[in-house]
Amino acid sequence: xxxxxxxxxxxxxxxxxxxxxxxxxxxxxxxxxxxxxxxxxxxxxxxxxxxxxxxxxxxxxxxxxxxxxxxxxxxxxxxxxxxxxxxxxxxxxxxxxxx
Amino acid sequence: xxxxxxxxxxxxxxxxxxxxxxxxxxxxxxxxxxxxxxxxxxxxxxxxxxxxxxxxxxxxxxxxxxxxxxxxxxxxxxxxxxxxxxxxxxxxxxxxxxxxxxxxxxxxxxxxxxxxxxxxxxxxxxxxxxxxxxxxxxxxxxxx
Numbered sequence: 001x002x003x004x005x006x007x008x009x010x011x012x013x014x015x016x017x018x019x020x021x022x023x024x025x026x027x028x029x030x031x032x033x034x035x036x037x038x039x040x041x042x043x044x045x046x047x048x049x050x051x052x053x054x055x056x057x058x059x060x061x062x063x064x065x066x067x068x069x070x071x072x073x074x075x076x077x078x079x080x081x082x083x084x085x086x087x088x089x090x091x092x093x094x095x096x097x098x099x
Numbered sequence: 100x101x102x103x104x105x106x107x108x109x110x111x112x113x114x115x116x117x118x119x120x121x122x123x124x125x126x127x128x129x130x131x132x133x134x135x136x137x138x139x140x141x142x143x144x145x146x147x148x149x150x151x152x153x154x155x156x157x158x159x160x161x162x163x164x165x166x167x168x169x170x171x172x173x174x175x176x177x178x179x180x181x182x183x184x185x186x187x188x189x190x191x192x193x194x195x196x197x198x199x200x201x202x203x204x205x206x207x208x209x210x211x212x213x214x215x216x217x218x219x220x221x222x223x224x225x226x227x228x229x230x231x232x233x234x235x236x237x238x239x240x241x242x243x
Binding site: 020024052056090 | 114115117118121135136139142143146147150153154204205206207209210212213216217
């Protein structure tokens, strides 16, 4: 289960727990469903409750960047815990201007 | 090289076991008293290698993933992660960042790059139709 909030054209998704390949399909389906029905101007992925992430999480970020882009929105990622910041930096997704 | 401790695990190649695999290896390494960051590095690298076995080695078909981990006298952790799946025809190409054969599944193509960046060494041995063995190692720095 993931928590989402929609306010002033901004869809916020509060990711939680361990973001791996096992969880990514469920999150992808849930978030893309909300993106397509709400067509937000901005999608914010909040990582504050994420305790672990591998490169499946990077795939998830890149995929949502594309998905929200298709409805004309922008992606932002926020509240990245320190443990996870290394993989995010290594991946280069920060060059997409999502921070 | 004296081995201080070792363990072996095998489990079905199901994605629900990715979390189990990284937690088991992390519990095994705990006796070395690693830092939170060293532990996070090992967990992430193991998660990448096990996910590769499931997604690529066995292409989501049934199979078994084998993990063999050792702790040596000089505080080195050596983790061998093996599948008997389809193998990698070109290991060099597979290890290039952003290369993936599972693009429509949103794989970032960063698995090996993450393993290389988070561990001291990564060795890959693979043969088509025989399977792949990834050997990860990392020395735990003793804090005095």
